[in-house]
Amino acid sequence: xxxxxxxxGPVTLSEEAFLTINCTYTATGYPSLFWYVQYxxxxxxxxxxxxxxxxKGSNKGFEATYRKETxxxxxxxxxxxVSDSAVYFCALNNAGNMLTFGGGTRLMVKx
Amino acid sequence: xxxVTQTPRHLVMGMTNKKSLKCEQHLxxxxxxxxxxxxxxxxxxxFVYSLEERVENNSVPSxxxxxxxxxxxxxxxxxxxxxxxxxxxxxxxSQEASGSSSYxxxxxxxxxxxxxx
Numbered sequence: 511x512x513x514x515x516x517x518x519g520p521v522t523l524s525e526e527a528f529l530t531i532n533c534t535y536t537a538t539g540y541p542s543l544f545w546y547v548q549y550x551x552x553x554x555x556x557x558x559x560x561x562x563x564x565x566k567g568s569n570k571g572f573e574a575t576y577r578k579e580t581x582x583x584x585x586x587x588x589x590x591x592v593s594d595s596a597v598y599f600c601a602l603n604n605a606g607n608m609l610t611f612g613g614g615t616r617l618m619v620k621x
Numbered sequence: 622x623x624x625v626t627q628t629p630r631h632l633v634m635g636m637t638n639k640k641s642l643k644c645e646q647h648l649x650x651x652x653x654x655x656x657x658x659x660x661x662x663x664x665x666x667x668f669v670y671s672l673e674e675r676v677e678n679n680s681v682p683s684x685x686x687x688x689x690x691x692x693x694x695x696x697x698x699x700x701x702x703x704x705x706x707x708x709x710x711x712x713x714x715s716q717e718a719s720g721s722s723s724y725x726x727x728x729x730x731x732x733x734x735x736x737x738x
Contacts (some may be wrong), residue, residue: 514663553623553711553729554664599664606716607652607725608677611664 512537516600523619529587531615533574533600536581543567543576543583544609548597549579557585557598581598590619624648625730627712638702641696642733644712652717653695654727655687658709659712670695671717675693709734 517532535541540560546554558567563578572587583600600612625646634640646653655667669677670689684706686698695712713727 551731553625553713553731555623555729556726606672607717607727608666608669609727613661613663 511606512557514600514602514610514612516615518614521617523590525592525619525621526589529590531585531598533583535602537602537604539604541604544601545585546599557613579612592621593618595619623728625714625728627733628728631734635738639700642710644695644730646693648714649691650714650716652715654713656711658711663692681688704737707735707737
């Protein structure tokens with residue numbers, strides 16, 4: 511079946527550092543890929559998405575590129591802020607409205 | 622504020638208790654979901670309701686019983702739970718297009734933190 515693998519956290523960075531959170535997937539066909547973010551005490555929010563190979567999703571300074579050749583969708587941000595501290599989930603959708611999530615990566619940004 | 626509310630936000634119950642979790646969406650969506658979020662485990666989809674009919678049940682134990690009385694409300698009835706059922710239970714909703722296989726964004730509530738003693 512489909513699966514998503516993320517780097518384990520926590521990832522601890524200083525403010526203004528460069529962020530990469532790795533995500534790879536296994537799926538048949540041509541899934542859509544997503545990054546969700548969960549701030550403390552809240553539910554998940556869609557951060558960005560990409561629906562086909564070589565698409566780049568972007569939002570709030572975050573970017574991720576759909577790489578079919580490496581089955582990856584790594585999340586990047588050039589300069590993180592304390593307010594970016596949260597748990598980030600990579601996910602895929604292969605049919606209908608069902609999502610398959612990765613295990614989540616906690617990001618902690620220190621001032 | 623995502624338009625999906627959940628009550629209670631925190632719940633502590635014994636293994637012999639019966640309780641219910643409530644979810645309400647104010648977005649006019651026609652599909653609702655229950656997820657379980659446990660520490661160090663991927664998010665698990667438990668149940669899906671589309672147009673008030675259950676369309677997905679991912680091998681969830683019968684001690685969890687969902688109910689969807691209308692498109693805006695979703696309940697999860699709990700009875701004789703086990704300590705390993707302690708987790709964050711998340712509700713989500715989305716708008717599904719009839720006959721469409723495309724993905725529509727799911728909007729999540731803040732969750733109910735459940736502790737089973």
